[in-house]
Amino acid sequence: MRYAEAGYYLEIDLATGNIERVATDPKLMQLHLGGLGTSIKEHWDRVPPEVKAFDPENHLIFSTGLLNATPAFSANRSVVTFVSPQSGTLAYPMMGGFFAAELKYAGYDKVIFKNKSPNWVYLYINNDKVEIRDASHLQGRGAVETQELIRKELNLPKAQVAAIGLAGENRVFTASIEQSRSSASRLGGGAVMGDKKIKAIAVRGTKDIYLARPDEFMEQMKGVTDYIKYRWANPIKDVMTILSGIGSPQEMLHTDEKWHTENFAWGNARTRRRDFWTEEIDESWSKSQHAAVKRLISCFNCPTHCGALISHKDTPRYMAKCFGKLTYAMAAYVDDLDFSWKILQRATEYGVDSFSTPQILAFAVELYEAGILTDKDFAGCPSDKEGRFFWLLDRVVRREGIGDVLADGVYFAARKIGNGAEAFDHNTIKKHEQLPVKLGTLDPLYFLMYSTNEKISITQMEGQWPQSAFPTMEQREEFVRDWPQIPHEGFKQYVLDWELRGEKSIPYYPTPDMCSEIVDWMEMMHNIDDAVGMCCGMSSFCLKPPYHIHNYPKLISAATGMDLDEDGLKEIANRNRNLHRAYNNRKGIRRADEKPPQDHWKKRFPELEEELLSTYYKYKGWNEDGIPTREKLEELGLGYVANDLEMRGILKNGEN
Amino acid sequence: MAKIKKKIRTITVNADKCNGCRTCEVMCSAFHAVPPYSSNNPGRSRIQIITDRLGDIWLPVFAGEYTEAECMGRNKYIIDGKEYRECDSCRASCPARDLFKEPDSGLPLKCDMCDGEDEPICVKWCLVDALSYEEREEEVEEEKPNMTQMEIGLEQFAKKHGLQTVIDTVTRMAKKG
Ligand code: SF4
Ligand code: SF4
Ligand code: SF4
Numbered sequence: 001m002r003y004a005e006a007g008y009y010l011e012i013d014l015a016t017g018n019i020e021r022v023a024t025d026p027k028l029m030q031l032h033l034g035g036l037g038t039s040i041k042e043h044w045d046r047v048p049p050e051v052k053a054f055d056p057e058n059h060l061i062f063s064t065g066l067l068n069a070t071p072a073f074s075a076n077r078s079v080v081t082f083v084s085p086q087s088g089t090l091a092y093p094m095m096g097g098f099f100a101a102e103l104k105y106a107g108y109d110k111v112i113f114k115n116k117s118p119n120w121v122y123l124y125i126n127n128d129k130v131e132i133r134d135a136s137h138l139q140g141r142g143a144v145e146t147q148e149l150i151r152k153e154l155n156l157p158k159a160q161v162a163a164i165g166l167a168g169e170n171r172v173f174t175a176s177i178e179q180s181r182s183s184a185s186r187l188g189g190g191a192v193m194g195d196k197k198i199k200a201i202a203v204r205g206t207k208d209i210y211l212a213r214p215d216e217f218m219e220q221m222k223g224v225t226d227y228i229k230y231r232w233a234n235p236i237k238d239v240m241t242i243l244s245g246i247g248s249p250q251e252m253l254h255t256d257e258k259w260h261t262e263n264f265a266w267g268n269a270r271t272r273r274r275d276f277w278t279e280e281i282d283e284s285w286s287k288s289q290h291a292a293v294k295r296l297i298s299c300f301n302c303p304t305h306c307g308a309l310i311s312h313k314d315t316p317r318y319m320a321k322c323f324g325k326l327t328y329a330m331a332a333y334v335d336d337l338d339f340s341w342k343i344l345q346r347a348t349e350y351g352v353d354s355f356s357t358p359q360i361l362a363f364a365v366e367l368y369e370a371g372i373l374t375d376k377d378f379a380g381c382p383s384d385k386e387g388r389f390f391w392l393l394d395r396v397v398r399r400e401g402i403g404d405v406l407a408d409g410v411y412f413a414a415r416k417i418g419n420g421a422e423a424f425d426h427n428t429i430k431k432h433e434q435l436p437v438k439l440g441t442l443d444p445l446y447f448l449m450y451s452t453n454e455k456i457s458i459t460q461m462e463g464q465w466p467q468s469a470f471p472t473m474e475q476r477e478e479f480v481r482d483w484p485q486i487p488h489e490g491f492k493q494y495v496l497d498w499e500l501r502g503e504k505s506i507p508y509y510p511t512p513d514m515c516s517e518i519v520d521w522m523e524m525m526h527n528i529d530d531a532v533g534m535c536c537g538m539s540s541f542c543l544k545p546p547y548h549i550h551n552y553p554k555l556i557s558a559a560t561g562m563d564l565d566e567d568g569l570k571e572i573a574n575r576n577r578n579l580h581r582a583y584n585n586r587k588g589i590r591r592a593d594e595k596p597p598q599d600h601w602k603k604r605f606p607e608l609e610e611e612l613l614s615t616y617y618k619y620k621g622w623n624e625d626g627i628p629t630r631e632k633l634e635e636l637g638l639g640y641v642a643n644d645l646e647m648r649g650i651l652k653n654g655e656n
Numbered sequence: 657m658a659k660i661k662k663k664i665r666t667i668t669v670n671a672d673k674c675n676g677c678r679t680c681e682v683m684c685s686a687f688h689a690v691p692p693y694s695s696n697n698p699g700r701s702r703i704q705i706i707t708d709r710l711g712d713i714w715l716p717v718f719a720g721e722y723t724e725a726e727c728m729g730r731n732k733y734i735i736d737g738k739e740y741r742e743c744d745s746c747r748a749s750c751p752a753r754d755l756f757k758e759p760d761s762g763l764p765l766k767c768d769m770c771d772g773e774d775e776p777i778c779v780k781w782c783l784v785d786a787l788s789y790e791e792r793e794e795e796v797e798e799e800k801p802n803m804t805q806m807e808i809g810l811e812q813f814a815k816k817h818g819l820q821t822v823i824d825t826v827t828r829m830a831k832k833g
Contacts, residue, residue: 069682069696070696071682071683071686071693071696073679098678101678105697105698105699144710148710157706157707157708158707180709181709205699206697206698206699206700206759207697207699207759208689208695208696208697208700209695209696209697210694210695211693211694211695211696214686214691214692214693214694215693217693218693225781225783228783229783294712295672295675295712295714296675297675297676297709297714298675298676298677299677300677300678301677301678301679301682302677302679303675303677303679303783303784305675305677305784309709309710309712311712317710318710319709319710
């Protein structure tokens with residue numbers, strides 16, 4: 001019997017319509033855990049580096065995580081992997097909600113799509129019954145609308161449906177995959193799904209998921225539950241509200257947005273509005289949010305509720321999460337939160353990423369104001385800020401006129417438009433839009449996280465380390481007092497010594513060595529979360545979370561029956577990380593690509609930045625160009641990867 | 657007839673607090689697995705969250721009695737501006753839907769209030785308090801087992817699943833003690 005896993009992949013060949021249920025080798029789990037880990041392995045084995053996003057050979061894999069559908073609270077992530085049309089690397093956006101659990105209850109750990117379908121289809125999975133169905137009647141429908149239509153059509157109210165909207169159909173590079181209250185949105189998964197002509201995947205499952213050592217598992221869960229209750233009762237002191245609790249950013253709960261609106265840049269990541277949050281705004285935003293949020297909604301098996309059902313005046317209902325509430329309003333310089341609820345509804349139905357898309361629209365507005373885009377490009381566009389954004393969004397999603405150029409994202413659009421437009425592309429890393437922040441002094445930790453992670457987007461790489469030094473020693477002592485999550489006690493001293501000003505402050509403190517250790521820890525936790533399907537809001541994205549490096553091995557061991565200790569788990573995380581890195585090295589990623597935008601921080605320190613990169617690479621066991629060495633790869637049982645990199649001349653023979 | 661003390665056990669559902677997480681489904685099914693927690697499958701849970709997400713309906717419903725025939729007419733109720741179908745709040749395992757049936761055998765499920773536990777499992781794990789538990793004692797007339805009723809009940813099962821299945825089930829139950 002297989003524990004925690006379902007033990008089967010569904011292989012779908014869209015060109016021939018062939019569907020296969022394939023039993024997986026339990027060794028895969030021992031080597032890579034599951035989720036992102038085993039998905040990377042599948043891509044490595046199946047998709048050679050020459051393959052581009054829209055080639056039929058590109059694979060699109062929907063994966064559950066190892067702990068999904070077990071009683072482990074908040075383990076509900078679906079990981080979607082594919083070669084991204086935007087970055088050209090192996091992307092892995094994730095979504096919460098209910099899809100992964102349902103897929104596992106249907107008896108599958110992954111759904112693997114290869115090739116392209118000639119016509120629009122959706123995949124229907126009901127336990128052992130799997131069908132590719134005609135979706136021509138769903139073409140052009142919204143992503144939320146499609147989910148409802150399919151549930152009705154199948155007469156399965158409990159089916160979970162992941163769908164794309166018009167943006168995915170038109171292969172917009174920021175197209176997302178929407179599902180219930182969640183979406184997998186970064187790096188164009190919706191575009192790849194659309195390219196393969198998959199409108200949706202519907203799944204219903206009523207099979208058992210087994211635990212190897214249930215008593216031990218439940219004992220661990222008791223600890224996790226007690227800790228969740230403890231954290232609810234004891235928010236972390238001296239940090240901003242959004243960081244004091246657990247769960248993803250509680251945008252649907254909190255109405256006080258002083259910090260975000262005044263510290264993040266508006267427009268095309270351009271200006272900060274330091275005096276934005278007046279009493280008047282506070283009142284109108286609270287009122288608007290309280291009127292719009294009908295109910296807070298959780299993802300599967302999670303006691304926190306970070307999403308919401310939105311019902312705003314005569315706008316059709318939809319579900320929202322996280323940050324979209326702010327991104328459109330801030331990008332458009334609109335002060336009225338009502339605008340957010342309206343445009344977010346349209347954006348959700350279209351199925352677009354609410355981080356990148358607003359930036360693209362703001363970029364277009366800037367180019368127009370700078371005279372680079374002209375009245376001809378904007379013919380028919382209303383002149384008010386709100387109307388302009390709606391108009392631009394429609395054009396992008398439909399790839400009409402200037403929208404067709406913008407639909408490839410800021411990086412590619414800037415190069416296509418030319419005429420100085422490149423200078424307005426100042427917020428992308430590896431061709432991908434980043435958080436709209438422009439800050440003061442280089443932060444060494446964030447420098448490393450922005451530059452080096454395969455996620456290519458900061459939003460889910462940070463987490464367990466405080467965002468800045470605490471002003472007083474009392475506060476630092478209070479923070480480290482109760483901190484069982486750290487991998488070793490030394491981390492406490494780094495916090496105690498870390499100061500706001502002076503010798504031991506950023507950019508020179510934490511030192512490059514310490515930064516390497518801290519970033520490696522956060523990255524490792526994200527990697528584990530992504531393999532087991534845990535919401536990072538209950539783990540790696542969160543200060544002092546319920547899941548950490550000390551209870552994870554016990555939980556995973558009890559669930560699966562393997563005997564895994566901390567070192568064993570670290571090794572697996574490292575193996576997955578290095579395999580992913582090597583994959584992206586094969587796709588061309590080198591040290592030169594690992595650079596935050598020039599104006600990301602006002603004060604830059606080129607020498608220190610180089611030192612940070614070199615120190616970190618060395619810590620990871622990578623060469624000066626950011627490529628894993630043979631020694632490192634062999635240590636992780638990835639000798640076959642070293643051979644491949646050598647054969648391609650990416651690793652030089654004998655180099656270490 | 658003699659008076660006896662009977663324990664009355666009540667679970668109160670506050671549907672407005674429910675966030676739709678389905679933890680109660682996971683835990684109910686895990687608790688009832690043999691051995692307990694060795695597996696879980698919300699399809700086997702004796703509590704089901706009825707949802708119409710856009711309609712703002714997340715309603716926890718406990719499995720009640722088996723019913724042989726589906727009802728002919730069904731009402732709709734509008735409560736607080738939300739439209740509930742009668743089936744949404746119905747506890748019966750009935751031919752019209754696959755709810756409250758063992759997914760493999762199709763046999764009806766019924767909430768047993770987690771008899772023997774201090775607190776029902778679903779209540780315990782619903783950390784947002786959408787479910788709450790209350791226990792009190794009441795004096796009631798002693799009830800004799802009603803053989804006719806039991807016979808009717810068994811007859812219904814036999815009709816639906818075959819007499820042999822019923823016999824097998826009773827034998828299995830007797831073995832478990
Ligand atoms: S913490 Fe929030 S985002 Fe994470 S699983 Fe729970 S409800 Fe979903
Ligand atoms: S555990 Fe509570 S909040 Fe979650 S679905 Fe069940 S009743 Fe609702
Ligand atoms: S009381 Fe017990 S048997 Fe009834 S639904 Fe809750 S967990 Fe299941």
